Amino acid sequence: MKKNLIEVLIVEDDSRIAEIHQRFIDKIDGFSVIGIATNYQEAVELFEIVKPQLVILDVYFPDMNGLDFLKWIKDNSTTSNVIMITASKEIESVNQAIHYGVFDFIIKPVIFERLKNSLIRYANYSKKVSNLQSKSAYITQGEIDSLIGKNIGVIEDQSQFPKGIDKLTLEKVLIAIHEESNGMTAEHVSHEIGVSRTTARRYLEYLVSEGKVLADLAYGTIGRPERVYLINKLS
Known part of the structure; x- marks a missing residue:
């Protein structure tokens, strides 16, 4: 197994859905599913054994409420994070999940791109935390804002964008740019x-105007220089 993979535990009572989630996650670089639990006892036992960095968690189970297990995770681990994937659309469930510190909340049926977006944001967040921990025991306000207020891929309501800029396409552009540290044309x-x-180019220039992306010129051996776009890490 590759080193530095984010280890994922899936907690889902429907084994078919759990398998779909696993197949989706297997398509995304940097993640490894290390276990699947279908009930409370399995979830607790597997969690204590494998100590996953990330848990994919449903809300409804025959023998437990996923929100209670989320609370249990937060009470018993300071390093594990949770993404909830559930058919539950009640505002109270979402509110409780946020209260207990869930990283993301995705409604079933899961769209691959939505899950990929969430996992990439989590990988970026995890990398930032690791880098900050290796630098110092202390953190600046800008670094805090970067962690909790301006996660890459989090785009606000469509109504804020000008004509010709679509929210979902903008998210895809941001994800593509963020995955390439050397920038992209x-x-x-x-x-x-x-x-x-x-x-x-239209979306990239819009992101430049918003300060989320930086533009530079790359001089090749042949032809005119090209504009290269990079994530603005200070935004």
Whole structure:
């Protein structure tokens, strides 16, 4: 097994859905499913044995409430995080999940891109925390804001965007740029997310204007220099 993989425990009473979640996660680099629990006893036993960094958790079980297990996790671990994937749409469930510190809350049926977005944001968050811990025992206000207030991929309501800028496409562009530390050209982004080069450039320039992305010139051996776009780590 590769080193530095984020180990994931799936807690889901429907084994077919759990398998779908596992297949989705297996497609995303940097993650490894190390166990599946279908009831409370299995969940507790597996959690204590494998000590996962991330738990994918449902709300409804025949023998427990997933929100109670979420609370149990937070009471018994300072390092494990939780993404809830559930058919529950009640505002009270969402409110409790947020109160107990859930990293994300996804409604079933799960769309692969939505789960991928969440896992990439978690991987970025985890990497930031690790880097900060290796630097110092203390943290600046800007670093705190970066961790909890401005996670990459979190885009607000569609109504805030100008004509020609779509929320979902913008999220895809952000994710693509964030995954490439050396930056990407508009052409590379267009191939990555399946849009035209012109469309990719329009979204990238919008992100530059918002301060989320930086633009620089890359001088090759042939032809004119190209604009290269990188995530603004200070935004």
